Amino acid sequence: MAQDQVLHTESKNNESQKPKQGMFERGILRQAVIDSFIKLNPLTMMKNPVMFVVEIGTLLTLLMALAPGFFGAEGRVGYNFTIFLILFFTVCFANFAEALAEGRGKAQADSLKKTKADTQARKLDDKGKETLVSSTELRKGDMVLVQSGDLVPGDGEISEGLASIDESAITGESAPVIKEAGGDFSSVTGGTKVVSDWIKVRITTDPGESFLDRMISLVEGAARQKTPNEIALNTLLITLTIIFLMVVVSLPPIASYVGVKLELSTLIALLVCLIPTTIGALLSAIGIAGMDRVTRFNVLAMSGKAVEAAGDINTMILDKTGTITYGNRMASEFVPVGKRGEEEVREAAVLASLKDETPEGRSVLTLANEQGVVIDPAPYVEAEFIPFAAETRMSGMDLSGQSWRKGAVDAIKGFVTQQGGVVPESLDSETTRIAEMGGTPLAVAVDKEILGIIYLKDTVKPGMRERFEQLRRMGIRTVMCTGDNPLTAATIANEAGVDDFIAESTPEDKIRVIREEQAKGKLVAMTGDGTNDAPALAQADVGIAMNSGTVAAKEAANMVDLDSDPSKIIDVVGIGKQLLMTRGALTTFSIANDVAKYFAIVPAMFTLAIPEMKTLNFMALQSPTSAILSALIFNAIIIPLLIPLAMKGITYRPMPAVKLLRRNLLIYGLGGVIVPFIAIKGIDIILGVFL
Ligand SMILES: Nc1ncnc2c1ncn2[C@@H]1O[C@H](COP(=O)(O)OP(=O)(O)OP(=O)(O)O)[C@@H](O)[C@H]1O
Ligand SMILES: [K+]
Numbered sequence: 053m054a055q056d057q058v059l060h061t062e063s064k065n066n067e068s069q070k071p072k073q074g075m076f077e078r079g080i081l082r083q084a085v086i087d088s089f090i091k092l093n094p095l096t097m098m099k100n101p102v103m104f105v106v107e108i109g110t111l112l113t114l115l116m117a118l119a120p121g122f123f124g125a126e127g128r129v130g131y132n133f134t135i136f137l138i139l140f141f142t143v144c145f146a147n148f149a150e151a152l153a154e155g156r157g158k159a160q161a162d163s164l165k166k167t168k169a170d171t172q173a174r175k176l177d178d179k180g181k182e183t184l185v186s187s188t189e190l191r192k193g194d195m196v197l198v199q200s201g202d203l204v205p206g207d208g209e210i211s212e213g214l215a216s217i218d219e220s221a222i223t224g225e226s227a228p229v230i231k232e233a234g235g236d237f238s239s240v241t242g243g244t245k246v247v248s249d250w251i252k253v254r255i256t257t258d259p260g261e262s263f264l265d266r267m268i269s270l271v272e273g274a275a276r277q278k279t280p281n282e283i284a285l286n287t288l289l290i291t292l293t294i295i296f297l298m299v300v301v302s303l304p305p306i307a308s309y310v311g312v313k314l315e316l317s318t319l320i321a322l323l324v325c326l327i328p329t330t331i332g333a334l335l336s337a338i339g340i341a342g343m344d345r346v347t348r349f350n351v352l353a354m355s356g357k358a359v360e361a362a363g364d365i366n367t368m369i370l371d372k373t374g375t376i377t378y379g380n381r382m383a384s385e386f387v388p389v390g391k392r393g394e395e396e397v398r399e400a401a402v403l404a405s406l407k408d409e410t411p412e413g414r415s416v417l418t419l420a421n422e423q424g425v426v427i428d429p430a431p432y433v434e435a436e437f438i439p440f441a442a443e444t445r446m447s448g449m450d451l452s453g454q455s456w457r458k459g460a461v462d463a464i465k466g467f468v469t470q471q472g473g474v475v476p477e478s479l480d481s482e483t484t485r486i487a488e489m490g491g492t493p494l495a496v497a498v499d500k501e502i503l504g505i506i507y508l509k510d511t512v513k514p515g516m517r518e519r520f521e522q523l524r525r526m527g528i529r530t531v532m533c534t535g536d537n538p539l540t541a542a543t544i545a546n547e548a549g550v551d552d553f554i555a556e557s558t559p560e561d562k563i564r565v566i567r568e569e570q571a572k573g574k575l576v577a578m579t580g581d582g583t584n585d586a587p588a589l590a591q592a593d594v595g596i597a598m599n600s601g602t603v604a605a606k607e608a609a610n611m612v613d614l615d616s617d618p619s620k621i622i623d624v625v626g627i628g629k630q631l632l633m634t635r636g637a638l639t640t641f642s643i644a645n646d647v648a649k650y651f652a653i654v655p656a657m658f659t660l661a662i663p664e665m666k667t668l669n670f671m672a673l674q675s676p677t678s679a680i681l682s683a684l685i686f687n688a689i690i691i692p693l694l695i696p697l698a699m700k701g702i703t704y705r706p707m708p709a710v711k712l713l714r715r716n717l718l719i720y721g722l723g724g725v726i727v728p729f730i731a732i733k734g735i736d737i738i739l740g741v742f743l
C-alpha cells in the first residue's frame with residue numbers, strides 16, 4: 053500500500069503534462085478538413101439550423117452565378133460568385149470546427165479498440181474446475197481465474213486473492229496498482245493485465261456493456277447528447293434566425309414601395325451577417341472540446357450534463373478514508389482499557405479479524421504477526437463470520453456462544469450495553485487520545501466486555517489544505533462525510549481544512565445530507581470509492597467515483613476518475629465553468645457583432661439602390677459592394693479565428709460570479725461591438741486594392 057502512494061504521486065506528474073499534448077496534430081487536422089466537406093451533406097447540416105440556413109443561401113448564390121439569366125442577374129455574376137464563395141467557406145469553417153473537436157476523441161477511440169481484442173479466459177465452474185473460453189462468452193456472474201501475465205477478460209470484482217495490475221491500457225499510467233478482495237480496492241477492468249500473483253474475479257458486466265465499451269463510445273462521441281443548456285441556447289439561436297429571416301423577407305416589398313429594388317444575393321448576405329453564425333458554428337465544438345478536456349484529465353464523464361453541472365457546483369461532499377486520507381488505515385497499536393493487558397486485547401483483536409477480508413482487518417493480523425503472535429485458525433473453522441457492514445460499523449465472528457467483535461467505538465458500546473455489559477472508564481480517554489491524533493479507534497469486545505482499542509493510523513494526503521482553499525475561492529463549500537467518530541473526524545477535517553464535517557454517518561446519512569443541500573437549491577458534487585458511497589454518488593448532481601473503487605461506486609457515479617485522485621474535482625469544476633463561460637462569451641460576442649455588420653451592410657444596401665443615400669456610409673467604406681463583402685468576409689473568418697478559443701476554453705480564474713460576469717461582458721460584449729468595426733474597415737481597405 054505504501055507503494056501505492058508513491059505510484060499516485062507519479063501519476064499526478066504525468067497527468068499535469070497530458071492536457072498540453074498537441075491540440076492540432078497533423079493527422080487530426082487532415083481528417084478534419086476532409087470531414088468538413090463530408091459534413092456538407094444537408095441531412096447532417098439540418099442538425100444545425102443556423103448553418104443550414106447559410107448552406108441554403110450558398111446554394112442559391114451558386115445557382116445565381118451559374119444561371120444568371122434565370123434570376124435576371126446577368127450583370128452581377130462576379131459579385132454573386134464572390135458571395136457564393138464566402139458563404140461556402142463560412143459553412144466549411146463551421147464544419148471544420150466541429151470535425152476538429154471530434155478528431156482527438158476518434159483517435160483515442162481507435163487506440164482503445166485495439167485493447168478490446170478477444171482474450172482467453174479461465175472460466176471456473178461451481179467446483180472450481182477450469183475451462184478455457186473466449187472472453188466474449190463471459191456473462192454477468194461468471195467466475196474466472198486470472199493469473200500473472202493474463203489479461204483480465206472482463207469487468208469484475210475480486211472475490212479471492214491479491215494481485216498487482218497494469219492498468220495502462222485504460223489509464224495510461226504504466227505503474228501497476230494493487231487490487232485485492234474485500235475493501236474498496238476490489239474492482240478490476242477488462243483489458244488490464246495482471247503482472248504478479250493471481251485473483252479470482254466475479255464478472256459484473258455482459259458483453260458490449262463493459263467499461264471499455266462505454267469508454268470507447270464516450271470518447272468517440274457516439275453517445276453524445278445535447279445538454280439542457282445547449283438545447284436552450286440552440287432554441288434561442290433558432291428563434292433569432294427566424295426573426296431575422298422575417299425581417300429580411302419583409303424588406304423587398306417595403307423597398308419596392310419606395311421604388312427601390314434590392315438584390316437577392318445582397319439580401320442573403322444581409323441575412324447571413326445578422327443570424328448568429330459565429331456561435332452557431334462553434335456551439336457543438338465548444339461542447340465536444342469541453343468533454344475532451346475532461347477526458348484528458350483522465351476523468352470519464354458519462355454525460356456533458358454532468359460536466360456542465362460541475363461548473364455550477366455549490367457544495368462538495370467528500371468521503372474521508374481513501375479520499376482525503378490515503379485510505380490505507382493500518383493497525384498500529386493495541387491499547388488495553390479497564391483491567392485487561394495488551395496480550396489479551398491483541399488476541400481478541402486477531403480473533404475478531406480472523407476472517408475479515410478488509411484491508412483494516414488484515415492489517416490487524418499483520419500487526420499481531422509483527423509482534424510475534426501467531427494464532428492457529430484450526431479451532432475456528434466452524435465459526436460464523438460477521439462481515440463488516442457500513443450500517444453496523446462492526447465485524448467479527450461467533451463460535452459456540454461466544455462472540456468477538458471490533459468496530460467503531462459507539463457501535464461496540466451499543467453492542468456490549470445491549471447485553472448488559474458496562475463500558476470501562478478508560479475507554480473514552482484512550483479513544484480521545486487516538487482520535488485527537490487523527491487516528492481511527494476500533495473498540496474490541498468479547499461478548500459483553502470491552503477489552504481495548506485498535507489504533508488504525510491513516511494519513512491526510514499532502515496539499516489538501518491548498519486544494520480546499522482553492523475550492524473555497526471558487527465559492528464551493530466542502531463537507532467531509534465519514535463513518536468515523538466525531539473527534540477523529542474533527543481532527544482530520546481541521547488538518548485538511550474542509551469547511552464542515554459530519555461524523556458517524558451511515559450511507560443513508562450521506563444521501564440525506566445531499567438531499568438537504570439540493571432542497572436548498574444547491575448543486576451538489578460527491579466523491580467516493582466505497583460501495584457504501586454508491587447511493588450518494590447516484591443522488592449527487594455530480595458523482596465522481598475513484599477508478600480504484602468498487603464496481604457499485606463506479607456504476608452509480610456519472611464520472612469516473614481514472615487516476616483516483618479526489619482533488620481532481622477542482623479541475624473538473626474548472627473545466628465545467630470554463631465550458632459554460634466559453635459558450636456564454638462566444639454567444640455574447642456573436643450577437644454583439646451584429647451591430648457593426650448591420651451598420652456596414654444596411655446603408656450599403658440602400659446606397660446601391662439609391663446612390664444619393666451615400667451619407668449613410670458612417671464607416672466611410674470604399675463602396676457599397678466592398679462594404680457588403682467586407683462584412684460577409686469578417687463574418688466567415690471570425691469562425692476559424694475563434695476555433696482555438698472554443699477548443700481551449702476561456703481561462704478560468706477563481707473569482708466571484710458577479711465579477712466574472714462583468715469582466716466577460718466587458719471583454720466579449722464590448723469587444724464584440726468594437727472588433728468587427730475595425731476588422732470590416734480593414735478588410736474594406738484591402739479589398740479596395742483589388743476592386
Ligand atoms: N473492518 C472493519 N471492522 C470493523 N469496523 C470497521 C472496519 N472498517 C471500518 N470500521 C469502522 O466503521 C467505520 C465506518 O467505516 P467506513 O469505511 O464505512 O467509513 P465511511 O462511511 O466510508 O467513511 P470514511 O470512508 O470517510 O471513513 C469506521 O470509521 C470504523 O470505525
Ligand atoms: K452572423
Ligand SMILES: [Mg+2]
Binds near residue numbers: 371372374581582
Ligand atoms: Mg469509505
